[in-house]
């Protein structure tokens with residue numbers, strides 16, 4: 001049975017962005033959705049097993065999404081020349097962990113938004129092996145990157161020391177692999193083998209690696225994808241759910257809406273789309289009352305027919321008559337390369353491209369950005385927006401004021 005559950009988890013994770021049908025989510029959620037917001041423990045334990053036909057991931061999905069998002073990102077993407085140039089090599093050989101003094105500030109440059117799913121015991125399109133995840137953090141740190149929240153980007157509060165670059169981590173699907181508790185004689189401890197556990201351990205030796213990452217949550221999906229686990233899956237109790245979400249918010253991380261149960265939003269009418277998004281927002285509000293959500297991630301990168309509903313809408317609970325509204329600026333797509341700087345006039349958070357963390361995607365993109373010179377590098381001065389041309393900087397009266 002445990003093995004079966006594990007398979008389910010993998011399949012659901014795979015369905016997250018794959019082009020394959022995930023009827024599993026639909027079948028699971030009718031049951032889940034009826035009570036998830038108020039009484040998650042009472043959801044049907046059998047709800048998720050039917051119709052798990054997620055199957056293999058479409059190999060073409062990433063390309064398609066990428067081309068779409070590339071359009072969104074515009075035509076000034078970083079150079080496409082090889083990924084092992086001397087500049088990159090020189091940079092990577094800079095003193096580990098310290099900013100490379102040769103990095104010329106450019107606060108108009110691109111910012112990577114990394115997309116993670118499971119942090120687990122193997123690598124795959126939707127899985128990152130734990131040791132590899134740790135290596136990702138080391139690589140980014142050594143190459144001069146520090147994590148920021150998407151809200152920091154929106155608010156233009158990228159207050160990094162000179163020579164450092166921001167990177168946005170986004171973790172999709174709220175799996176126990178990302179955030180797992182261990183019950184140690186009645187005391188809940190974060191499992192050091194979960195994603196958060198690895199992150200916190202990394203911070204012990206890298207104190208300027210802040211708790212900044214975006215968690216795009218599901219609150220009623222199957223196979224434990226319900227605020228990081230429920231019903232005993234991977235030992236996670238349902239009544240730990242809200243505690244985990246609140247812990248993230250309390251400790252600096254950012255919460256994001258990923259729909260109630262990962263519905264493929266292109267398949268449903270407007271009212272259903274809004275219910276999927278609003279009910280998940282309501283669940284997040286139940287865990288962290290008053291929390292202001294700034295972003296959502298499209299399940300599998302699929303837009304609803306009425307695209308505007310991804311960022312703004314409302315749903316009225318037929319039982320209580322209460323209306324839940326949502327309105328946020330950021331919609332994460334599944335691919336597309338690094339996003340524009342918030343100082344770039346073409347910055348468009350409503351279509352935020354991401355980089356799927358598969359294989360050496362991070363290192364390849366770092367190399368590409370370094371070679372192109374089109375990467376965001378802080379000048380360490382919040383009142384000045386460093387411009388790329390000739391390495392010049394223009395003074396602004398306030399951050400965010402252009403020219």
Ligand SMILES: [Zn+2]
Pocket residue numbers: 016017172173258262299300
């Ligand atoms: Zn997902």
